[in-house]
Amino acid sequence: MSTTDETDTSPAPVTGRLEAELERLLAVESFDPPAGFTRRHPVENDVAAAAADPVTFWADKARELLNWDRPFTTVLNDANPPFYKWFEDGELNLSANCLDRHVAAGRGDRVAFHWAGEEGERRVITYAGLLDETQRLANGLRSLGVGKGDVVGIFLPMIPQVAAAMLACARIGAVHNVVFGGFAPSAVRERMEVSDAKVLITVDGARRKGRTAPVKAAVDAEMGDLKSLERILVVEAVGAAGLGGERAPMTPGRDVWYEELVAAADPVCPPEPMPAEAPLFILYSSGSTAKPKGILHTTAGYLLGVTYTYRTVFDIDPATDIYWCSADVGWITGHSYIIYGPLSNGATSVMYEGAPDYPDFDAWWKLIDEYKVTVFYTAPTAIRSCMKWGAEYPDRHDLSSLRLLGSVGEPINPKAWLWYQQVIGGGRCPVVDTWWQTETGAIMISPVPGVTSTKPGSATKPLPGFSPALLTEQGQPLSEGVGVLVVTQPWPSMLRTLYKDDDRFVETYFSRFGPTTYLVGDAARLDADGYFWIIGRIDDVINVSGHRLSTAEVESAIVAHEAVAESAVVAQADEQTGQAIVAFVTLTGGRVGDDAMVAELRDHVAARIGKLARPKRIIWADDLPKTRSGKIMRRLLRDVAEGRALGDVTTLRDPAVMAALASKVAEAD
Numbered sequence: 001m002s003t004t005d006e007t008d009t010s011p012a013p014v015t016g017r018l019e020a021e022l023e024r025l026l027a028v029e030s031f032d033p034p035a036g037f038t039r040r041h042p043v044e045n046d047v048a049a050a051a052a053d054p055v056t057f058w059a060d061k062a063r064e065l066l067n068w069d070r071p072f073t074t075v076l077n078d079a080n081p082p083f084y085k086w087f088e089d090g091e092l093n094l095s096a097n098c099l100d101r102h103v104a105a106g107r108g109d110r111v112a113f114h115w116a117g118e119e120g121e122r123r124v125i126t127y128a129g130l131l132d133e134t135q136r137l138a139n140g141l142r143s144l145g146v147g148k149g150d151v152v153g154i155f156l157p158m159i160p161q162v163a164a165a166m167l168a169c170a171r172i173g174a175v176h177n178v179v180f181g182g183f184a185p186s187a188v189r190e191r192m193e194v195s196d197a198k199v200l201i202t203v204d205g206a207r208r209k210g211r212t213a214p215v216k217a218a219v220d221a222e223m224g225d226l227k228s229l230e231r232i233l234v235v236e237a238v239g240a241a242g243l244g245g246e247r248a249p250m251t252p253g254r255d256v257w258y259e260e261l262v263a264a265a266d267p268v269c270p271p272e273p274m275p276a277e278a279p280l281f282i283l284y285s286s287g288s289t290a291k292p293k294g295i296l297h298t299t300a301g302y303l304l305g306v307t308y309t310y311r312t313v314f315d316i317d318p319a320t321d322i323y324w325c326s327a328d329v330g331w332i333t334g335h336s337y338i339i340y341g342p343l344s345n346g347a348t349s350v351m352y353e354g355a356p357d358y359p360d361f362d363a364w365w366k367l368i369d370e371y372k373v374t375v376f377y378t379a380p381t382a383i384r385s386c387m388k389w390g391a392e393y394p395d396r397h398d399l400s401s402l403r404l405l406g407s408v409g410e411p412i413n414p415k416a417w418l419w420y421q422q423v424i425g426g427g428r429c430p431v432v433d434t435w436w437q438t439e440t441g442a443i444m445i446s447p448v449p450g451v452t453s454t455k456p457g458s459a460t461k462p463l464p465g466f467s468p469a470l471l472t473e474q475g476q477p478l479s480e481g482v483g484v485l486v487v488t489q490p491w492p493s494m495l496r497t498l499y500k501d502d503d504r505f506v507e508t509y510f511s512r513f514g515p516t517t518y519l520v521g522d523a524a525r526l527d528a529d530g531y532f533w534i535i536g537r538i539d540d541v542i543n544v545s546g547h548r549l550s551t552a553e554v555e556s557a558i559v560a561h562e563a564v565a566e567s568a569v570v571a572q573a574d575e576q577t578g579q580a581i582v583a584f585v586t587l588t589g590g591r592v593g594d595d596a597m598v599a600e601l602r603d604h605v606a607a608r609i610g611k612l613a614r615p616k617r618i619i620w621a622d623d624l625p626k627t628r629s630g631k632i633m634r635r636l637l638r639d640v641a642e643g644r645a646l647g648d649v650t651t652l653r654d655p656a657v658m659a660a661l662a663s664k665v666a667e668a669d
C-alpha cells in the first residue's frame with residue numbers, strides 16, 4: 001500500500017495511518033478489478049455457455065479438462081432425484097489425472113509441493129517423485145488387503161505423505177476417509193467405526209509449535225478393540241528422538257511402518273480405471289445432530305468441479321504460479337484446493353506443517369517471501385489474528401510476488417477484507433471471497449479475479465455452471481433481500497449421499513423444498529446488483545474459526561461427564577473466531593460449578609472431540625429455559641450469552657428461569 005505521502009509533514013505512526021486508510025476504504029462500496037491484473041484463463045465463453053445450457057457446459061469441460069480411460073456418452077442422469085449421476089458410463093482414474101498425465105507430458109520434474117516444516121525443514125516433492133511414492137504405497141495398501149471400495153482412514157498432520165496416501169487410495173479405487181489432525185483420537189475412532197475402515201494411516205507423532213504429540217500411542221488407546229480395523233500404517237515423522245527416546249509402540253501383526261512398506265513395494269502400479277460414479281472419499285462434517293455426517297463424493301464429477309474452479313478462481317498458470325492454501329488437508333478445503341484441484345491442473349504449491357505464529361508472528365509472510373508465493377488462500381479467522389498481531393510482521397517481508405488472494409470458511413468482515421487487500425495484497429491483488437461447503441465439493445460463489453468487481457464482505461456471484469439462489473421461508477424465489485440459500489440445479493461435484501444413510505441425505509438437504517432443490521443450510525442476502533452476502537447457518541451448526549461444529553455434538557460430550565446433569569450449547573458472536581461456543585451447564589445434585597470444574601469440562605470436551613470444540617465460556621445454570629413440551633429454547637440462551645434484552649419468554653414452562661440466568665451472567669461478566 002502507499003504509505004509515503006510527500007505532503008505529509010508530520011507523519012503519523014504507520015499503524016495510525018493504516019487505520020485511517022482502512023476507515024476511508026470502509027466507505028468504498030465496490031472495487032473494480034485492479035488495473036495491473038491480467039487474466040490467464042478467459043471466462044467469457046464459459047459464462048455464456050453455462051448460461052445457455054449448464055449440462056452441455058459441464059460435458060464440454062469434462063472432455064477438455066480431464067483424461068478419460070473410457071469416454072462417457074451420457075452426461076447427467078436425473079431420473080431419480082436427488083440421487084444424480086454424472087458421466088455415468090465414463091471411466092477415469094483420479095491419480096492418473098493428478099500425476100501420470102503431467103509426467104507423461106514431460107513435466108515430471110515440476111514441483112508439486114514445496115514442503116516446509118515448522119522448524120525450518122524443507123523438502124521438494126516433484127510430480128515424478130509423488131507418482132513414484134503413490135504407486136509404491138498403492139501396491140503396499142493392496143498387500144495389506146485393501147481393494148476397490150474399501151475404506152482407508154487417514155489421520156495425518158500436514159506432511160507430504162498425506163498427499164501420497166490420498167492419491168494411492170484413488171489409484172486402486174479405495175475410498176479415503178481423512179480425519180482432521182486436530183480431532184481427538186476418540187473422534188477418529190468414531191469415524192473409523194461408522195465407515196468400517198479397514199486400514200488407518202497415521203503418524204508416530206505430530207509437531208505443533210515446538211511440542212510433539214504422541215499420536216500413535218493415543219490412537220492405540222482408542223482403536224485397540226475395533227474389529228473392523230485390520231491394519232494400522234504408521235509414518236515415522238518424528239522418530240524416537242521426537243518421542244523422548246523410544247519409537248512409537250507397534251502391535252505385531254497389525255501395525256506396519258509406512259517407510260518399510262513403501263520401500264519394499266513394487267514401484268509400478270497402473271492406475272485402476274474407475275467408473276465415474278465410484279466413491280472417492282468420505283469426509284465427516286457436523287450437522288444438526290450429534291452424529292457427524294459422512295459426506296460422500298464420487299470420482300469424475302468431483303474432479304471436474306475442483307479442476308475447473310481451481311483454474312477459474314485462482315487463474316493459475318501452472319508454469320509460473322506458486323500457490324499456497326494454508327488450510328489443513330483434513331477439511332474439504334484441503335482436499336479440493338491443496339490436493340486435487342492443484343495437482344489435477346499440474347500446479348506448484350507450498351505445503352506448510354506449522355502454525356502462523358511459530359516461531360514468530362511472521363511465519364507465513366516469511367514463507368511467502370521465501371517461495372515467492374503468487375496466490376495465497378486462507379481463512380478470515382487467520383486474517384483477523386494477523387490483524388491483531390499487527391502489520392509490522394508482514395511488513396518485515398517482501399510480499400510483492402503475490403498477485404491474488406483468496407478467503408474461505410466463514411463470512412469475512414469488511415475490515416478484515418480491507419486489511420488483507422491493503423496490507424498483504426499491497427492494494428494490487430484481487431481478493432476472492434469464495435463460498436462453498438464440504439457438500440458442494442468445489443467453490444460455487446466467488447468473484448472471477450480480473451472480471452468481477454468486488455464488495456468487501458460479499459462472495460459476489462455464482463461461478464459458471466452453478467445455480468445458487470435465494471428462496472423465502474415459504475419457498476418463493478427472491479431476487480433481492482434476505483432468504484434461505486439453495487441450489488436449484490444439480491452440479492458435478494455435489495455430494496452423492498451421506499455414507500450408508502440415504503434417508504438422512506434426503507431429509508437433511510432435499511426435504512424442505514423437494515428433491516430437486518438442494519438446501520444449503522445458510523441464510524444469505526441478495527443485493528440489487530445480484531451479489532450474494534452470506535449471513536450464516538440456519539441450523540444448529542456453529543462456525544468457530546471456519547470449523548463446523550454441531551451444538552448437539554458438543555452437548556453430548558459435555559453431558560457425558562459424570563458431574564453434568566444437563567447442558568445446552570449456543571454460539572456467541574466473537575470478534576476473533578467469528579463465533580464462539582458458550583455452554584450452559586447444570587450440574588448433578590445441585591453441585592455448584594467453580595473454576596476447576598470449568599477447566600475439567602473444557603479438557604473433557606477436548607478429549608472427546610478435539611481442542612477446537614472446547615467451550616469458550618461455561619455458564620452455570622440451575623435450570624435451562626424450556627418450552628412446555630421440554631424443548632430447550634436456544635434463542636433465549638443466545639440472547640443471554642450476547643447480553644441482549646430477552647425476547648418473548650411467555651412460551652416457557654417457567655419464565656423465572658430466564659431472569660435467574662440473566663442476572664447470573666451479568667454478575668459473572
Ligand code: WTA
Nearest residue numbers: 408409410411433434435436437438522534
Ligand atoms: C460457511 C468450507 C461465508 C458457510 C469450504 C458454509 C462461508 C460453511 C464461506 C461450510 C464464505 C464457507 N463466506 N460463509 N466465503 N465459506 N462458509 O463444509 O456457512 O467446512 O455453509 O466448507 O462455511 O463449511 P465447510
